[in-house]
Amino acid sequence: MRMYFAPMEGITDAIFRQVFQARFGGIDKYFMPFVSPSSSLSYTVRQDFELSPEQNRGLFAVPQILARDPLCFLGAARGFADSGYPEVNLNLGCPSGTVTGKGKGSAMLKDPDALRRFLDQVYGNTPLPVSIKTRIGFDEPEEWEKLLPVFSTYPIHELIIHPRTRSQIYRGTPWYHAFEQALAALKCPLVYNGDLFTAKRVQEVQDAYPHIRGLMLGRGLLSNPAVLREVEGGAPLTKEDLISFHDDLFRAYWNTWHPLTAVGRMHVFLKYFAHSLDVPFKYVREALRANKPEEYLDAAGEMFARAAIAENPRYVQPE
Ligand SMILES: Cc1cc2nc3c(=O)[nH]c(=O)nc-3n(C[C@H](O)[C@H](O)[C@H](O)COP(=O)(O)O)c2cc1C
Structure with missing residues (x-):
């Protein structure tokens, strides 16, 4: 299929x-x-x-x-x-x-x-x-x-x-x-x-x-x-998968677009990734508040460091 x-x-x-x-x-x-x-x-x-x-x-x-x-x-x-x-x-x-x-x-x-x-x-x-x-x-x-x-x-x-x-x-x-x-x-x-x-x-x-x-x-x-x-029988999602994907996306947007636009786009992805992470929301919020690239990378790094992969990583539909 x-x-x-x-x-x-x-x-x-x-x-x-x-x-x-x-x-x-x-x-x-x-x-x-x-x-x-x-x-x-x-x-x-x-x-x-x-x-x-x-x-x-x-x-x-x-x-x-x-x-x-x-x-x-x-x-x-x-x-x-x-x-x-x-x-x-x-x-x-x-x-x-x-x-x-x-x-x-x-x-x-x-x-x-x-x-x-x-x-x-x-x-x-x-x-x-x-x-x-x-x-x-x-x-x-x-x-x-x-x-x-x-x-x-x-x-x-x-x-x-x-x-x-x-x-x-x-x-x-x-x-x-x-x-x-x-x-x-x-x-x-x-x-x-x-x-x-x-x-x-x-x-x-x-x-x-x-x-x-x-x-x-x-x-x-x-x-x-x-x-x-x-x-397909492969490994389930890991935290390392999300970090590498995040870093590749950031690098690709940073190389092509204005830095503020790149960070804005990363905020959108981070909201989706957060569904699959077990992490106190304050670390996600900090990353979403950071607009300058260096601040964003620090905050996102901190968020990933504090996170574990969720037990059943998946999108959770809002009520
Ligand atoms: C932010 C957002 C943007 C979307 N943009 C489009 C679009 O440009 N064209 C389209 O046909 N559907 C669009 N959709 C609908 C998705 O293609 C899809 O049908 C919807 O998310 C349901 O599938 P899912 O449950 O797998 O997410 C959008 C959905 C979302 C949430």
Whole structure:
């Protein structure tokens, strides 16, 4: 079964992907955080960097497009085809209010007829295979029954399902039943995504759905980057793994970005790593408060020195 790294805006950027691949690997595809192309199809300098094939060399990286205008989607897809990308992904899952307020992301699930009109254009004209990452509805899981016939109409390269509604954001339990409805109703390759936080859970879901194309992991891999190594029979996560990963990430960001930006990004990772560490929170807080690189490195070093690996290192969902 294939293993995919979930796209996470502001986190799983090109530098992160390269460092993860070098240190842990085991990922068949990295889905890139979304770009929302304007009608002029111009990208910022940062987006150009992220999307450039050089920065993604050696990885199977899939650009993700957030668009409600099929012409914007197709223009962006043509650009990615020209750059040599083999496929693109359509974002139908983003729950953020700034995105749904513009009718994009998960807001496109609200009106199945409008979604059909959009997908008619996309699948009728795309230069590349198009996979879709979706939720199961906007407000209610019952919406899924109206969305399944829409998805069954198109040659979807892979359908990645996060079986929550938009209104759940990431709260509550995924609707496994909705995923099973998709298994029964759809012929396209399916990928399960959501709350795969431990090797045990990954194995359970593999056993429950042995014929699906793959699994996609996000927060689980950020808090325990060795989850898939463990699934393959390798060693569970150690404190040394996290320290080396942390140091590689810091060095890579420091070499590329402004030092304050590099530290800001490390704060994001540290919050995820902290889930897998047994350490008094005051040491994490100190590291999160340190903004200057030297102060940050001292505080993070102190935090790691005081920490032990948690008994069951994993992402812990907030209540
Ligand atoms: C901070 C953050 C940023 C995210 N950015 C994206 C994104 O750019 N595109 C996307 O399709 N999903 C995005 N997601 C959703 C994840 O790809 C994934 O579906 C979600 O985290 C659930 O999977 P998990 O339980 O394995 O983390 C984001 C999630 C988080 C928490």
